[in-house]
Amino acid sequence: MSEKDEKINSLVDMGFSEDEANMAITRCGVDGDLSILIDSISASRVAGTLDLSNHQVTNRFFDCFGGRKKARLLEERKKKRKRYGGTTQGNQPSLDCNHDEHMLIPNPMVGFNLPNYSPPSIRVTRRILEQDIGPPYFYYENVARALNGVWTTFSRSLYGIQPEFVDSKHLCAAARKRGYIHNLPIDNRAPLLPLPPKTIFEAFPRYKKWWPSWDRRTQFNCLLTSVASATVTERIQHALESTGNPPPPSVTERIMAECKRYNLVWVGKNKAAALEPKEIEYLLGFPKDHTRGVCDTNRYKSLGNTFHVDTVAYHLSVLKGMFPNGVNVLSLFTGIGGGEVALHRLGINMRTVVSVEIDKASKRIFRDWWDQTQTGTLIEIDDVKSLTNDEVAQFVTRLGGFDLVIGGSPCNNLAGCNRYTRNGLNGEKSVLFYEYVRILNVVKSAMARK
DNA sequence: TACACTATGACAAACACG
DNA sequence: CGTGTTTGTCATAGTGTA
Incomplete structure (x- = not known):
């Protein structure tokens, strides 16, 4: 079986028509990854059936950029298309194999x-x-x-x-x-009830006691796969103990950077600590002790x-x-x-x-x-x-x-x-x-x- | 082999500013 | 408008211990 036939068979197995598979190979060449061919077929389905110049989702949140900014973004997209399109890529249609389009993330x-x-x-x-x-x-x-x-x-x-x-x-x-x-x-749509707490203090009221006034966080940053260890918190404790109260901005700024990066909470006088696995389970909406039974490293990683x-x-x-x-x-x-x-x-x-x-x-x-x-x-x-x-x-x-x-x-x-x-x-x-x-x-x- | 801990300091993309 | 600045991120490699 030729490479081309093999690829066509694979694509047909995936539910694409033989015509579509043939077209994609013509456009992207027989050497292309299967993934590129899939991309190409999906793109032509979209291009053939939908009008890309009109956003299919009319959502005010996609319109939240000011007019000027939006115009600028559109300009940049045009420029990019110009830069990457056509000539440098031979006769590849730019829509099919061009991965450089922006996707606007609403704010x-x-x-x-x-x-x-x-x-x-x-x-x-x-x-x-x-x-x-x-x-x-x-x-x-x-x-x-x-x-x-x-x-x-x-x-x-x-x-x-x-x-x-x-x-x-x-x-x-x-x-x-x-x-x-x-x-x-x-x-x-309907949310799960009760709605979860939206601030740190609502979620963990006990941390109010030692929370310094210069730590103005009300929410945590993204919960990652690993957490701060003792040296980080010791360093913070040492820095706070060796300066006055309130500590100078240079110190608090450095400490805040660590707190934000590791999602630290204040559990004692000058004592910052990482969130525990059970607290992360709670924040992410899992039942209590969901990840219990494996080592902490794995709990943090999987959470x-x-x-x-x-x-x-x-x-x-x-x-x-x-x-x-x-x-x-x-x-x-x-x-x-x-x-x-x-x-x-x-x-x-x-x-x-x-x-x-x-x-x-x-x-x-x-x-x-x-x-x-x-x-x-x-x-x-x-x-x-x-x-x-x-x-x-x-x-x-x-x-x-x-x-x-x-x-x-x-x-x-x-x-x-x-x-x-x-x-x-x-x-x-x-x-x-x-x-x-x-x-x-x-x-x-x-x-x-x- | 499994685990705990540490240092690492990249990078894109959003943002602020002149 | 360019250009510098800031921000935040489902992380990884390496080391040591048991």
Whole structure:
């Protein structure tokens, strides 16, 4: 079989038509990665059916830039297109293989809507192609501030659907800037109740006692995968003890930088400390002791990598009315089960969850939670790469289809704090995004055949 | 092998300013 | 408008201990 035929076969397996596959190979060449071909097909679907000059999401939050600034951004985009388009890339159409488009992140980062967010939002209308409306519903997540162009690729690979960017600080006491692409309805969402506390003191009143007046934080920064150790807090304590009260600005500024970076709290006189795992569980909407039983390093790591339950639950809440008999879920990059915990807290019964997760500690945490709270079936798979198209199709047949495909692919190579391997979407871990696309497309086409 | 701890100081993108 | 400044980030590699 020639390389071209092989690629066409793979693409057809994923649910693309033979014509589409042929076109993509003509445009991008037979040497291109499968991912580039998928991009190309998705792009032409979008280009062919939607008018890109008119935003499909009319949302006042995308209009929140002042006129001048917006005009400037548009100018820059034009310039970039000029710079990267056409001539330097041979005869490649710029829309297909150009990853340099900007994706505007709305400010404030409140998504399409939020519970109790005022002023009442102007009605958001979002159009999704008929063929891409669920079931299966899908829900994809990653860091909002990825490298430029990455979200354009996410969107393009996921049927041109506009991402929804939400900073969870609008829902809880910690920032968590994330983008979500999904084909769920966005009307009639309902938050989990009670609404979580939105300030540090509401969440942890006991820290008021030792909180210095010059620490003006009211919310935490993003909860990361590792925390400050004793030397950091000792250094702070020493600095405070060796200066007067109040300490000079030079000292407080340095200390504040550490506090913000590590999300420190004040637990005694001059004594700052890292948040405990159970406190992070609470902030992120997990049940008490959810991650208990593995070592602290693994608890922090898996918590740093997970969803904010309340944010995700708010988006998934629309499923409750649609599936009174429960759902079958394909959960990719499950981690400690943020999506499942959200469904559970929404009162949505999970008949079956096929969970793909490679990390042993996360798997154990999730399995323990499942055994203690669920009556449905859990099927565990280790690695997305080893999950073949045939196996996915067999699951679809066996279970009668998936109602929800949910997952957030690795951000390691996209996250700003990675100084070593922030090499973008083709990095070792983040490239697994394309496995999500592959598997989702197989599910879609297998369900369409039924 | 598993864990705890430490130092590291990159980088894009938003922002402020003239 | 360019240009310098600030901000914040689902992190990693290496070392030592048990």
